[in-house]
Amino acid sequence: MDRDLLYKTxxxxxxxxxxxxxxxxxxxxxxxxxxxxxxxxxKWGLTGLLHDIDYELTKEDPEKHSKIGAxxxxxxxxxxxxxxxxxxxxERHGVTRSSLLDKALWVTDPVTGFIxxxxxxxxxxxxxxxxxxxxxxxxxxxxxxxxxxRDQIKxxxxxxxxxxxxxxxLSLHSMQEISDKLGL
Numbered sequence: 293m294d295r296d297l298l299y300k301t302x303x304x305x306x307x308x309x310x311x312x313x314x315x316x317x318x319x320x321x322x323x324x325x326x327x328x329x330x331x332x333x334x335k336w337g338l339t340g341l342l343h344d345i346d347y348e349l350t351k352e353d354p355e356k357h358s359k360i361g362a363x364x365x366x367x368x369x370x371x372x373x374x375x376x377x378x379x380x381x382x383e384r385h386g387v388t389r390s391s392l393l394d395k396a397l398w399v400t401d402p403v404t405g406f407i408x409x410x411x412x413x414x415x416x417x418x419x420x421x422x423x424x425x426x427x428x429x430x431x432x433x434x435x436x437x438x439x440x441x442r443d444q445i446k447x448x449x450x451x452x453x454x455x456x457x458x459x460x461x462l463s464l465h466s467m468q469e470i471s472d473k474l475g476l
Contacts, residue, residue, distance in 0.1 A: 293338055293370070301368070305345055313474050315341050317404035318397070320466040325396045325452070328462070339374045339397055343381055358382035395451035399444060403463045406431070406440035411476050419464070419471045427460050 306312055322340035326333040346361035362379040366372075377394045380387040381401055389395050407422065410430050414421045430436045431445075448459035467474065 293334060295334070295338065295341075298338060298342065298368075302342060302345055305364075306348055308348060311344060311347060314404055314408075315344055316470060316473055317408070317467050318343060318400050320470050321400045321404060321463045322396060324462050324466040325400065328454075329392060329396075331392065335371060335374060336393060336396065338370075339377050339393060340400060342370070342374075343378050343397055343401065345378075354382070355384055357384075359385065389451070392452070395447070399448045399451060399459070400463070401444070402440040403445045403459070404467065406437045406445065407460075407464055407467055408474075408476065409437035409440065417476065419468045419474070419476045422464055422468075424457060424461055424464070427464065428457070431456075431460075 302315070303312070306315070318340035319337045320340070323333045323337040325331075326336035342361070342365060343358075344361070345364060346359075347357060350357040350360055358379050358381055362375045365375045365378055373391060373393055376387070377389075377391070377397045379385060380389045380394045381397045389398050407419070407427065410427050411417060411419045411422050413430075414426075431442065434442070445459070446456055448454045449456055452459070454462070467476075
């Protein structure tokens with residue numbers, strides 16, 4: 293699994309820069325989770341990086357989202373567990389999230405958008421100025437970053453056995469480390 297080659301393939305399929313930044317953010321958090329759990333950081337990172345590879349093609353038809361991506365990834369020779377996690381991250385398919393990898397991708401996907409939203413309301417609009425306290429406050433506001441499913445994020449406690457505060461901090465720190473790539 294050559295990350296540079298896969299990133300090039302990703303760039304051929306995805307033009308939206310914000311979507312690319314989202315996928316890079318998910319990659320960073322997934323790598324941090326892999327490290328925490330003693331899992332394969334490269335595989336987990338690539339799962340995050342590639343999870344929305346078909347989104348531009350399928351955004352108008354959510355029933356197809358992640359099915360096409362999973363097919364592409366299988367054709368590209370990606371490991372079965374990576375392909376399954378990508379497929380399972382779209383709950384519309386009813387695919388059971390059984391592995392730790394599946395569950396990690398599920399909870400990570402929405403948290404990155406939430407953290408970006410928190411950063412964008414800061415005066416400097418930078419990730420470096422985001423703190424857990426401000427994230428917790430915004431997390432309680434249902435109308436703030438409404439697309440970031442709070443129940444899905446909170447599943448970190450049951451699915452990964454990580455307290456919400458710890459998961460938010462791990463995610464934030466992971467994204468702060470790549471803030472230059474995100475322009476935040």
